[in-house]
Amino acid sequence: MDIYSKYKLKSIRFMGRETTLLNPIIAKREIDTFNSKMSGKPNTNHFKDWPLCEECGVPMNFILQLYKKDFPNFHFPDNKNLFQIFSCRNFDCPHYDTGYYSGLKLHYYFFHEEFGEKKEILQPEIDTNANLQNPFPELFFLPRKQFETSGFIPDFIFEDILEQTNREEREEKIMEFLPKIQTKIFGYEHFLHNVDESVNIDEISNSEPKQFVLQIVSHEMYKHKHHIGDLSQWVPYSNLPLYNTYIYQEINNRYNFHSYIEYS
Numbered sequence: 276m277d278i279y280s281k282y283k284l285k286s287i288r289f290m291g292r293e294t295t296l297l298n299p300i301i302a303k304r305e306i307d308t309f310n311s312k313m314s315g316k317p318n319t320n321h322f323k324d325w326p327l328c329e330e331c332g333v334p335m336n337f338i339l340q341l342y343k344k345d346f347p348n349f350h351f352p353d354n355k356n357l358f359q360i361f362s363c364r365n366f367d368c369p370h371y372d373t374g375y376y377s378g379l380k381l382h383y384y385f386f387h388e389e390f391g392e393k394k395e396i397l398q399p400e401i402d403t404n405a406n407l408q409n410p411f412p413e414l415f416f417l418p419r420k421q422f423e424t425s426g427f428i429p430d431f432i433f434e435d436i437l438e439q440t441n442r443e444e445r446e447e448k449i450m451e452f453l454p455k456i457q458t459k460i461f462g463y464e465h466f467l468h469n470v471d472e473s474v475n476i477d478e479i480s481n482s483e484p485k486q487f488v489l490q491i492v493s494h495e496m497y498k499h500k501h502h503i504g505d506l507s508q509w510v511p512y513s514n515l516p517l518y519n520t521y522i523y524q525e526i527n528n529r530y531n532f533h534s535y536i537e538y539s
């Protein structure tokens with residue numbers, strides 16, 4: 276058994292969690308609205324009109340949609356099989372920049388999709404005079420399951436790492452235990468490992484029991500053949516070093532969003 280499998284087995288047994296890295300890749304042609312994806316055209320079958328920000332009334336940007344058929348392990352309440360996130364795109368929105376939950380207002384939706392006929396796909400109306408965030412390129416997912424821990428490495432595993440790795444390998448092996456800084460489903464949220472001191476983690480983690488379900492990372496590296504870019508200008512917008520969004524499911528099945536500035 277190689278060293279990696281040995282760690283993996285031990286970490287699963289003790290404190291590992293499975294995470295699904297979404298691994299976004301630029302789409303060469305338009306992705307059908309019945310697929311999980313980021314940006315591009317969403318499934319708008321369940322909207323009468325394109326969704327507007329409830330704070331400022333501006334048409335939102337489509338961020339992401341996940342279907343149960345593609346991600347059966349993701350939590351879909353009741354009979355729902357489609358999860359969507361939209362974000363306000365207005366930098367003059369009254370919600371923008373209000374403390375550590377700052378950033379553009381995010382909205383989520385759950386729907387039940389029958390995969391029958393598509394209604395006409397709605398398009399947002401754009402006011403070109405407004406100070407708006409641009410949509411980002413359409414991305415499909417190449418999901419990859421991995422194991423990770425909250426960053427805690429038990430002594431006996433750490434001893435194995437010291438024994439069985441040289442200096443170059445060591446850092447890489449240790450990184451495998453830490454929460455991944457990528458857009459992902461489940462696992463451990465990255466802020467547990469590295470967070471701006473102004474964030475009151477206790478307020479978030481001790482208020483109500485909630486399960487971490489989704490992390491959207493501003494510095495996600497998307498792949499496009501030989502080109503690797505990042506989403507930092509878009510998801511969610513910030514010119515700050517690292518700006519992540521975490522989505523939690525509360526016990527009553529409500530979801531809530533937290534965005535934090537992180538300094539890496």
Ligand SMILES: [Zn+2]
Nearest residue numbers: 328331363368
């Ligand atoms: Zn708004």
